[in-house]
Amino acid sequence: MKLLRRGLVALVLLLVVAYAGIVGYMFVNQRALQYDATGDVTALTSTLLSGAEQVAINTGESVVNGWYQAPRAGMPLIVYYKGNSQSFSAEHERFEQFVADGYGFLAFDYRGFPASPGDISEANVLEDALAAFDFAATKNVPLLIWGRSLGSGPATYVASQRDAKALLLETPFLSAVTVAGERYPFLPVTMVMQDQYRNDEWIADVAEPVLVAHGTGDTTIDVSNGERLYALASNKDELWIVPGAGHSDLWDAGIWAHAKPFFERALAQ
Known part of the structure; x- marks a missing residue:
């Protein structure tokens, strides 16, 4: 015994x-x-963005690099916050469509991602996000915020701190620590996770109209994250759930066809 x-x-x-x-x-x-901060940087000259320019935005302690194109007269500018893989430049087809429809855009890599030097942390991502928005604000045109995946964190944070016309969140998390807890339920993630991206707290201070887009087949960030985050928004516009769509499927599923009327509604308010 x-x-x-x-x-x-x-x-x-x-x-x-x-x-x-x-x-x-x-x-x-x-x-x-x-973070998955790997991937090649697409040359601006190899895209259809003949009117765009490369920009280096001062964040105070460092510089983030991106592309900017002014909108057509009377049109708004989309400040685009990328997701958690590759460089922003890999999504140039999106920016080409924005421009084709008269929208301007600003897109960039956070520090530590392929086009921008530095170290990745939540504090740096949020600082970079504010610096990018403030750069866009100097152009004196209506600003729209679009955050995809990881970018839903800085997008929601910026919308809680600055005034824009609309906030579009594509495959967002309720918070990064929520996703980590769902993925590793046996670990004390709330106690040890440093970069938690608390969208669930920031959304309370977002006055802009909100559109949340998600797919039921998303295995990276479960669709319930988008649904719960949308429920917390005070200025709800649309919750667009695509049956069977995965984490990277919403552009092909037609998110732009939902984004444009959403932006038009927000601009008309």
């Missing part, structure tokens, strides 16, 4: 040490696990 008891104690101790090791590893390496 004593031998069995000792064996059970040893097993429990082994499990505790192993669990602590897993938590410790994830704590130390959490940003490498959270």
